[in-house]
Amino acid sequence: MKQAASITIANGRIVTTEGVREGPLRMDEGIITDAEGDSGETIDARGKLxxxxxxxxxxxxxxxxxxxFGGITRAALMPDQSPALDLPSRVSYISKSGKPDFWVHPLAAATRGLEGREIAEFALMREAGAKGIATGRKWISDSGTMLRLLQYAAMLEMPVIAHAEDAALVGEAVATAGEYATRRGLPSAPAQAEAIAIARDLALADMAGAHVHFRQVTTRAGLAMIRTAKAAGQRVTAGVTPAHFMLSDLATAEFRTFARLSPPLRSEDDRQAVREAIADGTIDVIASGHDPRGPEDKRLPFSDAEPGMAGAETLLAMVLSLVRDGLIDLPRAFDLLALNPARVLGVNAGALKAGFEADVALVDPEKPWIIQSAKMAATAGNTPFDGQPTQGRVLALWKGGVAIEL
Known part of the structure; x- marks a missing residue:
């Protein structure tokens, strides 16, 4: 599927890394271009983003x-699949699976079967299409294994996407230790489990000279470590999902399993620390963590339910709420959502610049809607934001300059 004719989006407010400008945006042969011309199709954006x-x-x-629905044109798929993405053949299949209207960037399993013991063959998986290496939902407790895989990743110039919770401390915990977990009798782990894991992995990544990306950093202590490492010049980036800047562990009060997440929801102080880290640049990426779970996984006692949330459809609206709150501006919002994750993956996308892939969305940032789990486009609607009024919807979407039907 290739772009058949040039497209010009006129009268829009174009969000770039440098700021928001008014004017046209032209897409030609699947690429954003500076060239001007009257040929092809013109779309009136009517002042929308x-x-x-x-x-x-x-x-x-x-x-x-x-x-x-959420304006997402590319996604990096975690290796926690069945079977795990630990072989080149599996990576190759996944890398082709979404095309042409959606691109999937597989993340290679860091260890065989994601068991945390034997490192996988990253070089062959990179050739098959892997854009990074990921430890999966669990922390690799063996420091020797972690160091070897970081050294291998550094040699290949591949980022390592790490889960940051000390496995021995977390065990079978489903909540963060504190007042709410104690009152409800939930198995819990201390929030410090995150900082301990980050401290070790930062030290090992520094030894290896590797780029480590912590997929979710959700505590004040963990964020302080990321901030210090960045100031020292270490190759580290950090991400978070909207649940951890929108919700605290108070959301578990009614035992609703849509709030059963990994890592679990944190204290209000940690939630505020995440918002501060988004504002000051400590956090580089906001991702959906999209993990749709049906009733067989969620309609269970809180301690027995599987973690995860359907996040793709609400990601944009939740980040736009940070703009309305004055925490960040629009360019920063789309650096978090598009440019920075594209840089981590090493793909030529994520910004409206000449020569970049023409992956473009037209957005009405003020359009109101109510999040309803029962009406979501996802295969399951397990969102902790169910019933919440919000603003911001995608009106049109192009992948490589080709319009996608919403």
Whole structure:
């Protein structure tokens, strides 16, 4: 599927890394171009936002209708699949699975079967299409294994996407230790489990000279470590999902399993720390963590339910709420959603610049809607934001200059 004719989006507010400008945006042969011309199709944006397609870093399922609804044109798929993405053949299959209207960037399993013991063959998986290496939902407790895989990744210039929770401390915990977990009798782990894991992995990544990306950093202590490492010049980036800047562990009060997440929801102080880190640049990426779970996984006692949320459809609206709150501006919002994750993955996307892929969305940032789990496009609607009024919807979407039906 290739772009048949040139497209010019006129009268839009174009969001770039440098700022928001008014004027036309032209797409030609699947690429954004500076060239001017009257040929092809012209679309009147009527003052709406013209933004880069979102690059969703670290999803657990490919759910194209949900991604298209949310303005997501690319997603990096975590290796926690069945079977795990630990062989080149599996990576190659996944890398082709979404095309042509959606691009999937597989993340290679860091260890065989994601068991945390034997490192996988990254070089062959890179040739098959892997854009990074991921430890999956669990922390690799063996420091020797982690160091070897970081050294291998550094040699290949591949980022390592790490889960940051000390496995021995977390065990079978489903909540963060504190008042709410104690009152409800939930198995819990201390929030410090995150900082301990980050401290070790930062030290090992520094030894290896590797780029480590912590997919979710959700505590004040963990964020302080990321901030210090960045100031020292270490190759580290950090991400978070909207649940951890929108919700605290108070959301678990009614035992609703849509709030059963990994890592679990944190204290209000940690939630505020995440918002501060988004504002000051400590956090580089906001991703959906899209993980749709049906009733068989969620309609269970809180301690027995599987973690995860359907996040693709609400990602854009939740980040736009940060703009309305004055925490960040529009260019920063789309750096978090598109440019920075594209840079981590090393793909030529995520910004409205000449020569970049023409992955473009037209967005009405003020359009109101109510999040309803029962009406979501995802295969399951397990969102902790169910019933919440919000603003911001995608009106049109192009992948490589080709319009996608929403």
């Amino acid at each position: 013209v933004v880069p397609g979102i690059v969703d870093l670290g999803v657990f399922a490919i759910d194209k209708p949900a991604f298209h």
